[in-house]
Amino acid sequence: MRIFSVTRLFSPQFPPELATDIPVIDAYLQQIEQELPGRKALRCQMLEEVRDHLLEHHSQLVASGDSSDRAAEQVTTQFGDPTQYGRALRRDKFIKFAKIFSIGTLAFIVLTLLIGWANPPAANYEGITPDFWTRHLVPMLNAPVFAFLMSYTMTFVAVKAKPDVRADLCVYMDRKKKYAGTYVILYMSTLGVIGFLGLFNIGMLRSFHPLVAIAFVIASLLTVYWSRITWNSYDLKDDTLRVKTVFRETQIPIAQILSIKVKRYWNDRLNILDSRSLVIQWRNNTGNVQRIQLPLNDSMHNADRLQAKLYAALEHPQ
Amino acid sequence: MKTDNEQILKGLLDTLVLNVLTQGENYGFGIREALHQQLGADADVVKEATLYPLLHRLERRELLISYRQPGERGTPRKYYKITDLGRSYLRTKTAEWRKVASLLERTIFINKD
Numbered sequence: 001m002r003i004f005s006v007t008r009l010f011s012p013q014f015p016p017e018l019a020t021d022i023p024v025i026d027a028y029l030q031q032i033e034q035e036l037p038g039r040k041a042l043r044c045q046m047l048e049e050v051r052d053h054l055l056e057h058h059s060q061l062v063a064s065g066d067s068s069d070r071a072a073e074q075v076t077t078q079f080g081d082p083t084q085y086g087r088a089l090r091r092d093k094f095i096k097f098a099k100i101f102s103i104g105t106l107a108f109i110v111l112t113l114l115i116g117w118a119n120p121p122a123a124n125y126e127g128i129t130p131d132f133w134t135r136h137l138v139p140m141l142n143a144p145v146f147a148f149l150m151s152y153t154m155t156f157v158a159v160k161a162k163p164d165v166r167a168d169l170c171v172y173m174d175r176k177k178k179y180a181g182t183y184v185i186l187y188m189s190t191l192g193v194i195g196f197l198g199l200f201n202i203g204m205l206r207s208f209h210p211l212v213a214i215a216f217v218i219a220s221l222l223t224v225y226w227s228r229i230t231w232n233s234y235d236l237k238d239d240t241l242r243v244k245t246v247f248r249e250t251q252i253p254i255a256q257i258l259s260i261k262v263k264r265y266w267n268d269r270l271n272i273l274d275s276r277s278l279v280i281q282w283r284n285n286t287g288n289v290q291r292i293q294l295p296l297n298d299s300m301h302n303a304d305r306l307q308a309k310l311y312a313a314l315e316h317p318q
Numbered sequence: 319m320k321t322d323n324e325q326i327l328k329g330l331l332d333t334l335v336l337n338v339l340t341q342g343e344n345y346g347f348g349i350r351e352a353l354h355q356q357l358g359a360d361a362d363v364v365k366e367a368t369l370y371p372l373l374h375r376l377e378r379r380e381l382l383i384s385y386r387q388p389g390e391r392g393t394p395r396k397y398y399k400i401t402d403l404g405r406s407y408l409r410t411k412t413a414e415w416r417k418v419a420s421l422l423e424r425t426i427f428i429n430k431d
Contacts, residue, residue: 017392017393018393044393048386048393048394048396049346049370049396050370051391051393052345052346052347052389052391052393052395052396053346053347053350053366053370055391056347056391057347078365078366079365079366079367080365080366080367080368081367084367085367085370088367088371092374160386162386162394163385163386163387163388163394165388262380304383304384304385304386305385305386305387307383307385308343308383308385308397308399311383311399311401312343312399
């Protein structure tokens with residue numbers, strides 16, 4: 001058994017939505033699909049581009065007089081070896097997995113050591129205080145497990161949100177993501193409260209160094225703050241970008257945009273969930289230059305389309 | 319075994335792809351068609367199995383961005399658009415190729431003529 005097949009365990013079948021009714025092209029797509037890791041929706045996304053290419057080329061050849069079968073043979077031969085192409089796509093995924101796994105493992109080990117350093121050792125039932133490594137070796141061994149779960153989810157489970165044609169150029173997260181956002185906010189707020197109480201020697205963190213409690217509070221507050229983007233929506237209509245956030249609504253006339261810069265954060269560099277912020281500067285009606293930061297990520301419908309549209313608007317001002 | 323000509327064209331391919339995208343955003347098949355038009359007899363070097371990994375690599379390097387648009391064939395179509403970084407990379411590469419061309423003009427080609 002090939003090891004990557006484990007990632008396809010719960011949905012090993014060829015995604016039916018990719019079937020084209022052209023047997024040669026379907027067989028070709030299935031050959032590539034057999035080489036891909038991840039859940040069905042992810043494999044489907046990885047194959048969409050090839051499918052589109054083959055069908056477009058096929059139509060072109062049929063329009064120029066070839067029979068459907070002959071055209072299908074020709075387009076698949078021209079595309080190249082399906083196994084090799086599938087392997088190339090798979091390699092990209094494994095590189096991403098390895099990157100997140102190694103950085104995640106290191107980060108969890110550092111975190112374990114920091115917490116261990118800040119937590120005063122207690123004597124066991126024999127009255128012996130274990131040394132630092134005895135206390136922290138086992139927790140440190142958990143690091144690859146956490147990192148594995150994280151990198152597995154980010155690489156083989158998470159998929160980009162589909163473009164939503166009904167919403168035109170409205171960028172938003174769907175209801176499931178909002179539920180997830182609510183969960184993260186509740187969970188991290190609880191951790192924040194635990195950290196805060198720890199500062200006053202109350203609760204789970206009472207015996208920890210105050211720096212650990214402060215770190216808990218800061219990490220929780222930052223996560224809660226960033227989770228608010230689940231409720232953001234950006235709507236590009238009638239040459240105006242309407243930015244709705246939890247706190248306010250801003251309208252930006254596209255023609256008055258001066259610059260758009262992409263801002264990435266250290267965690268974006270890991271390519272975990274392709275997220276970035278667009279920093280938009282525009283001149284308002286009173287002549288003042290204003291600036292807004294638009295957080296975007298691949299869980300948002302139409303995020304990539306909006307970004308491309310804004311770039312195009314800046315390149316070709318009306 | 320790849321011929322020298324194929325090797326040179328493959329080295330040029332990222333520049334050619336970026337150049338096609340300066341004319342406007344395009345999708346995989348459209349880029350292939352534009353390249354075929356420009357390359358004429360040498361077009362066979364641009365195999366699809368080479369083109370797509372190249373597009374993905376350029377995207378990872380942030381020289382391109384991509385977006386998916388609802389397509390006519392049941393699945394979204396992926397478009398590529400060159401970024402400012404991509405344009406500046408293209409300018410650098412074009413200047414490098416120009417230097418190579420000028421060097422050849424001044425040396426080998428002139429002697430042959």
